[in-house]
Amino acid sequence: MALDTLDFAVILVLTVAILAYIVKTNFFSEPKSTGFLSADALAGNNLLDVIKKNNKNAVIFYGSQTGTAEDYASKLSKELSARFGLKTMTVDFSDYDLTNFDSISEDTLCFFLMATYGEGEPTDNANEFCEWLENDADTLSTLKFTVFGLGNSTYELYNAVGKKLDQQFEEKGAERFADYGEGDDGKGTLDEDFLTWKDNLFESLKNNLNLEEHELTYEPGLRLEESDFLTLADDNVSHGEPDKTYITGSGDLSKGPFDHSHPYLSPIKYTKELFNSKDRSCVHLEFDLSGSNLRYSTGDHVAIWPSNSNENILTFAKAFGLEDKLDTVFELVALDLTISIPFPTPISYGAVLRHHLEITGPVSRQFLLSIAGFAPDASSKKEVARIGNDKKAFAEEITHKSLNIADALLVISDGKPWSSVPFEFIIESISHLQPRYYSISSSSLTEKTTINVTAVVEAEKVGSQLVTGVVTNLLKNIEIEQNKTGEKPVVTYDLSGPRGKFSKFKLPIHVRKSTFKLPTNPSTPVILVGPGTGVAPLRGFVRERVNQKQNGTSVGETVLFYGCRRSDEDFLYKDEWPQYAKTLGSSFEIHTAFSRETEKKVYVQHKILEQSSKINKLLESGAFIYVCGDASRMARDVQASFAKILSQERGISEEKAGDLLRSYKTQNRYQEDVW
Template structure:
């Protein structure tokens, strides 16, 4: 590869999903010794911020970049790297200030920097951005910690440290603001000026003709393409689970709550109460048609296309061979939120000058983008259709869409059943997301929950009336079927059934606790002993969203009130004060203190991370602070709860 510049930038990254780099340690050693030319490896299926940053660094300033996973790097002489290389740390924080799995070794190394600070002036130059969630106490702890350690060793930081907040849903915008400020500073460090924009496709897309039996029309892998799916069933090789039943739990409210049951009997899949079910959704017919229409692909939607990478070391994000329709329906998340970066790139291919001007405004003015795009949850086809509804955006390269639109990823739901009561049947509990935003032309519909709704609506004889393609690629399934897999969770019942448990879950957060209770009920029916079981559940109104009301009564009858205590809070019941789950603790303060402090109870919280989980933690600390050992010292009580988290007795499954 011909160097664009005599200068290069070394990017190191770690992300919450784990290892994403594919460079060997020996490769990195050669790179640092400048025995080979630097590359810009881009992993298209990983739509990470490092990919965006590295590509823009090259196209705008000619900076050659290498993306490396932290696990693949040798840190011994990182502090002594010469200033003709810049290390950009893109670090995610997991849970309570912990490093992600692929940053554990790096974190240990940083601890060594802190304990043995170097005297003098380090030659390392770096920049940094953190991926965090302000719902947690140690917000973006990793990037803050690394920045502090580097500062103590006199390393040179370029620009400010960026803090991305997934808790407020501003992670992407936080990154863009940081990137727009930091990239010019990196270029200034090297004495480079910005170049005129030239789109450089990462993928080659070629039309081939009519599809054949070897064309992927939505199949997840070659086993399905050959109509010979077999286990083991995993995330990349999901099981096609037929729908057993789906029923609406509450019929009087404005929201739809679905109880969905899927059949695992034809698979090797197994689960435990508290695990997650991964559902691979499809896009709706409405959005698929819109996407194909907006980008001028309607007439060629069924033509076969071959997708290849312009770099032999990079894998394309979708199968090849496939079709535009299959890409829009199955392989790309075409309803994903739009980034300003995507609009900025699309502006170069606008069909009219007016459309280009509008995209430039939206992509460069965060306030305008927030009001007209983000606040209305528009997808890319909706945005472009609103800007220019009469002319198709045929000039937008399909390769660009593959680069900027994320692949369709599974959605995870807490399993709401127990294998002790239904070993080969798994259930989930969801609320169908349909929201009307101010000034929005259409309702916003959640991709996965509306897909689940579509599964529940058609009968076996009437699949064609569904809003989605629920019969699968090539109309393979005679009844509604979903591709699923199981994700193991640490959100598990105690090993010993006699251990007391306290469960706290408003709304659909109560789902895993239905599975927990089914387990204990079944054990009780087998004449086995179970410990004290308390459930704190919250909803809006008894008549609108009281999920599984009769089942809680049945559980209480089997377990007896002495064992099972069910407590419900209504936040919008007419004529009653607003009440949330944590408000119920005071009434049961003595029981809670006894169970948590003396009986070894496990505490489980499931639901909203932004406010509920925090409020539950603070309120529980206030309750147990009333015990004589804390003497009303809430800070000490909170420290005790933190210790419970560390020992696995305080577990959260929050989002």
């Protein structure tokens, strides 16, 4: 059938419309902010226009997944402003339209704080910018830049994003005004590495750009105004709801999209303690998605939104003399249009401490130095400056004792509250609570509307200090309450949530897509390695294959390596594996390593070596390898075992075997989900 002129015209109009839609939605698509920028700053949010309109000459960009790079960016921005009089702003790539970034003015200094996530990938908020730089950017001859990478050396592609960005900027003709630097979370030196880079950066600003340095003083970017008339009883006051829609109740909260700026408040329908131990705990939870349009696929991660424990909130309030103010309501005013208000306001002090600030993690030396000016008396000021300026003293007296902010300050001041610290300083200097990620341990094929999580509870005594993880203890509290076990939790939480919205066991969650996926062809054999909670997504994989087999699909071999301390203490899902074996038959094998049952410790990497010939045969027949769990040593030791097997079984050098494994990784035949 021939097309006439009218047909062509219609096709042309449709094509143009579709192309326009694709360009609009895909290329530096509409910004999605987690913060609350003022309407003026967002109106026409082209970055270069915003820089010009707000008369800025220093921009600190951050690629952040867990909030660390964002936190560093905010601190650097304040320090550059206070020390060098630069007119600074921080930029989340996903907040701005960056289409004409290549025309940035030579008068703007650009600082890039770039975290590397997973297998050498950019963070979600920097992904589009990195793709643009790689594929579409032309010359960047007017860009003046410096880069600091945040990474973890236990991953093979250490600081890949920071390094690549630094190199690409140079290749595109940009001018580096201070050397590249990088920090290593794997060695626990990230803070110190950042401080070293910052010292060098300041030297470059003074020596190369002739900027004059002044003494550091705190200049607030926000003004807090306590309300004379608003109370917690008012409808528009935030009690710590995850976002504004949960305060106003506007729209259908069961319909997404759900993401890092808007979670789904999911019921938890079932919980169970998985360990058989007096002092260690691991919780299995089932989130019920039915009635919502939140979906996941096997291997994805679920992010659980945290809140702080009652005990930690009280200690923090005591350290800053805030005990009587927890119910007082305030508003925040941005003193600069480019500064975002980090959470919905009006809000109470108590809600900020419970739902928005990371009050328990380790303290940084930088933080102690910045708070010194607000010390409650001369001797505390001297003491905080002593510890803040001495790396060794800081390590011995703060880090090794695992003191958090409140505990450290109370030790330094001998119990006196730091009441003169402005709350604006606290909001601007302390990291904001971030969701914690968990590898989903269910299969979307078997349980479409249920997300399973397997979380080991973080709680230990360091000297007299009780150190607790935020989310895992919250999950344990839920398990105790739901099952009415009568157990006494290590720390307690308000499980009813803001305005009772979390009552009957609910928590805010969202799903993050992952690349950790089973082969598309179910008959491909898989080798699964997951000691401890590393078994979480692998349980999902096995359940998926059981489902496929039950539905008549031909399923390839599934060989699982699992490790823990003792078979009768922390063997996760011990009763389930025999049931899976019943369905999968001889195509399923589980090899276990119980490290504390024999004189010589046995780990999964040893069990893998015991199966050398079988593993080689499976790999020859196209098997995929999946490794999940501890990133610090396990992943590397397991990879070394596979390299040894390939070398021995195929008579090739270990170096060549290593290259082969790397090529498996690029073909997605060797996948890791490690943290």
